[in-house]
Amino acid sequence: MANDERALIEINSLKVIFPLDEGTVRAVEDVDLVIKRGQVMGVVGESGCGKTVTAQSIMRIVPDPGRIEHGEILFHRRSPDGTKKEIIDIAKMDPRGSEIRSYRGKEVAMIFQEPLSSFSPLHTIGNQIMEAILLHQDVNKKQAREIAKEMLARVRIPNPTRRLDQYPHEFSGGMRQRAMIAMALTCKPALLMAEEPTTALDVTIQAQILDLMKELQEEFGMAIMFITHNLGVIAQIAEAVAIMYLGKIVEIGPSREIFHNPQHPYTFNLLKAIPRIGKTTGQHLVAIEGAVPGPFERPSGCTFYPRCERIIPNRCDMHNPGVTRVGEGHAVRCFLYSEDTDED
Amino acid sequence: MRAFLLRRFLIMIGMLALLSLIVFIILELPPGDFAERHVYQLKSIGIFVTEEDLLNYRHQFGLDRPWPERYLRWITNIVTRGNFGLSLIYRKPVTDVIGERLGFTAILAISAVILLYGLAIPIGIYSAIHQYSIGDYTFTILGYVGIAIPNFMLALVLLYISVTVFGTNVGGLFSPEYLDAPWSWARLIDFLKHLWIPTIILGTSGTAFQIRTMRATLLDEKNKLYVTVARAKGLPEGRLLMKYPVRVALNPIVSTMGWELTRVISGAPIVAFVLALPDTGPLFLRALLDEDIYLGGSLLMIYSALTIFGTFLSDIMLALLDPRIRQGEKV
Ligand SMILES: Nc1ncnc2c1ncn2[C@@H]1O[C@H](COP(=O)(O)OP(=O)(O)OP(=O)(O)O)[C@@H](O)[C@H]1O
Numbered sequence: 001m002a003n004d005e006r007a008l009i010e011i012n013s014l015k016v017i018f019p020l021d022e023g024t025v026r027a028v029e030d031v032d033l034v035i036k037r038g039q040v041m042g043v044v045g046e047s048g049c050g051k052t053v054t055a056q057s058i059m060r061i062v063p064d065p066g067r068i069e070h071g072e073i074l075f076h077r078r079s080p081d082g083t084k085k086e087i088i089d090i091a092k093m094d095p096r097g098s099e100i101r102s103y104r105g106k107e108v109a110m111i112f113q114e115p116l117s118s119f120s121p122l123h124t125i126g127n128q129i130m131e132a133i134l135l136h137q138d139v140n141k142k143q144a145r146e147i148a149k150e151m152l153a154r155v156r157i158p159n160p161t162r163r164l165d166q167y168p169h170e171f172s173g174g175m176r177q178r179a180m181i182a183m184a185l186t187c188k189p190a191l192l193m194a195e196e197p198t199t200a201l202d203v204t205i206q207a208q209i210l211d212l213m214k215e216l217q218e219e220f221g222m223a224i225m226f227i228t229h230n231l232g233v234i235a236q237i238a239e240a241v242a243i244m245y246l247g248k249i250v251e252i253g254p255s256r257e258i259f260h261n262p263q264h265p266y267t268f269n270l271l272k273a274i275p276r277i278g279k280t281t282g283q284h285l286v287a288i289e290g291a292v293p294g295p296f297e298r299p300s301g302c303t304f305y306p307r308c309e310r311i312i313p314n315r316c317d318m319h320n321p322g323v324t325r326v327g328e329g330h331a332v333r334c335f336l337y338s339e340d341t342d343e344d
Numbered sequence: 345m346r347a348f349l350l351r352r353f354l355i356m357i358g359m360l361a362l363l364s365l366i367v368f369i370i371l372e373l374p375p376g377d378f379a380e381r382h383v384y385q386l387k388s389i390g391i392f393v394t395e396e397d398l399l400n401y402r403h404q405f406g407l408d409r410p411w412p413e414r415y416l417r418w419i420t421n422i423v424t425r426g427n428f429g430l431s432l433i434y435r436k437p438v439t440d441v442i443g444e445r446l447g448f449t450a451i452l453a454i455s456a457v458i459l460l461y462g463l464a465i466p467i468g469i470y471s472a473i474h475q476y477s478i479g480d481y482t483f484t485i486l487g488y489v490g491i492a493i494p495n496f497m498l499a500l501v502l503l504y505i506s507v508t509v510f511g512t513n514v515g516g517l518f519s520p521e522y523l524d525a526p527w528s529w530a531r532l533i534d535f536l537k538h539l540w541i542p543t544i545i546l547g548t549s550g551t552a553f554q555i556r557t558m559r560a561t562l563l564d565e566k567n568k569l570y571v572t573v574a575r576a577k578g579l580p581e582g583r584l585l586m587k588y589p590v591r592v593a594l595n596p597i598v599s600t601m602g603w604e605l606t607r608v609i610s611g612a613p614i615v616a617f618v619l620a621l622p623d624t625g626p627l628f629l630r631a632l633l634d635e636d637i638y639l640g641g642s643l644l645m646i647y648s649a650l651t652i653f654g655t656f657l658s659d660i661m662l663a664l665l666d667p668r669i670r671q672g673e674k675v
């Protein structure tokens with residue numbers, strides 16, 4: 001996979017654990033994922049499947065006591081003119097060290113789910129956006145302010161000069177989300193990770209924000225990792241989709257393939273659970289049969305087998321399915337398609 | 345900001361007015377009055393006093409007027425002329441009796457508060473960052489010991505240390521040779537050499553509590569999303585910590601500054617008494633014991649006014665710190 005010219009982030013057998021007093025949570029396990037330059041990758045799955053932790057790992061901001069147990073996160077770095085190339089392994093870096101800081105916020109930026117608490121209440125929006133600029137760009141305060149202002153205007157915040165000097169509590173939810181996007185984009189990152197960037201907003205604003213993100217993505221040519229429960233949103237914006245279940249990617253492929261030719265029984269159920277597009281506006285996942293097992297009770301074998309309708313006895317409950325290629329860029333972890341196991 | 349300050353200022357004035365009334369009532373509450381007490385003292389040294397003499401004394405001290413009139417006269421004099429009335433014990437204006445002593449009390453209270461926060465804030469930050477480390481536990485234990493030891497006990501221990509280790513003489517704020525000397529470098533240094541003991545006693549009694557406050561709020565704040573967002577921008581850890589969570593965590597510290605000052609000031613007289621400090625503390629205790637209402641009342645009034653003023657200052661600092669408060673927003 002590493003020889004792909006367009007590869008930007010390449011995650012290889014990533015495992016992230018949280019050693020807690022009650023036991024060890026394996027939040028992310030055996031995750032392989034490639035995000036290409038300029039690609040919009042959707043990441044979908046039920047609550048607790050490891051979407052956030054995957055994104056946090058790429059940023060190396062996994063909260064304590066979580067840590068990357070093994071695996072690599074290769075970032076294909078390119079100088080702005082595209083001449084110099086290097087591959088750095090983010091997973092090997094010290095999350096508190098200086099090396100990671102030239103990457104965090106500059107090459108990869110993140111928009112978090114709650115625009116409300118993403119800004120410090122005690123500092124102006126301008127101060128917080130300018131901080132990102134001053135950290136990564138060789139400009140003085142005045143220039144940084146100018147860039148911040150342009151960025152606010154770019155995300156269509158009216159009156160940007162005045163807005164710069166306001167505090168978060170003076171912004172509405174939608175405005176804060178825009179400001180958050182502006183802040184993330186100031187350094188023109190190669191990858192933007194967006195976690196449910198629209199859930200806290202009402203429907204019309206959701207649509208505006210999505211359009212805006214799409215527009216900026218095309219303009220800056222950046223890749224987006226879009227994390228959501230909302231398959232409707234994914235259908236609108238993502239080029240490829242990764243479906244996660246209990247810390248693993250169970251199916252990954254181009255959007256068209258996933259939506260029209262799903263292979264994994266879990267993906268199948270997820271899609272079945274969406275109300276028909278056009279009939280209702282809310283396209284959130286509706287609960288599917290059975291409950292997700294708790295973080296400490298991972299089933300042996302394929303983690304989905306207790307809820308699976310197409311279980312192969314003595315196989316799915318005993319062995320761990322390997323990754324099978326089922327089409328162009330389309331892969332699935334399921335014994336229905338091959339007998340490969342993924343055991344160490 | 346201006347509206348906020350004006351509102352706080354008016355509240356402060358209202359509180360002061362109410363306070364003066366309460367102080368006056370409290371001082372009127374105990375049975376008997378200064379005239380009776382005076383007569384009793386005269387009797388106890390064998391002087392013969394009649395019922396008429398008692399009434400005379402009452403009249404002489406102005407104690408026979410109805411209390412609202414006495415109150416009004418008292419407070420008007422204070423406000424318009426800075427005249428706190430006559431001390432009944434010393435038979436001198438209260439201002440003369442209090443004089444320089446009030447300055448000492450103020451210096452003592454301020455240095456104690458500075459010490460308190462100067463210790464509590466950095467230790468609280470350290471403990472939060474190094475949660476469950478040996479340092480954290482050590483400070484926690486020291487803090488509890490600090491709470492558990494009564495002030496007078498600590499006073500005695502420090503006096504012992506001061507005498508045995510530093511060879512300074514016991515108690516007071518000055519060595520005998522500087523007691524009535526005019527101010528000079530040497531006198532100032534001598535003063536500082538004496539000041540540290542009461543400062544430590546008063547300052548450290550509240551440190552543990554404020555360390556806990558700082559530690560708890562910071563632990564809470566440093567895992568908040570806005571901190572992660574700032575980290576995700578690529579901000580170095582140290583700067584990140586000071587700019588965001590520490591700043592937010594200062595909020596409860598600053599807002600309790602008013603009552604921390606209260607605690608220090610109300611603890612001061614006992615400590616001053618034990619250490620024989622020439623500040624207002626011993627005066628205050630004596631005034632209360634002898635029902636010298638003008639002296640006691642004035643001191644009580646001054647102490648409480650300092651507290652209210654301290655609260656006002658902490659409100660201002662809070663407003664400078666937090667834009668939501670400044671703009672009158674509910675937090
Ligand atoms: N700070 C943490 N401490 C302990 N366990 C954690 C922590 N963060 C995540 N986990 C565990 O890691 C697993 C994956 O969590 P993650 O937050 O990545 O899920 P998610 O897919 O983002 O879910 P959601 O859709 O609810 O956001 C869960 O089992 C969760 O319990």
Ligand SMILES: [Mg+2]
Nearest residue numbers: 048051052053
């Ligand atoms: Mg999540």
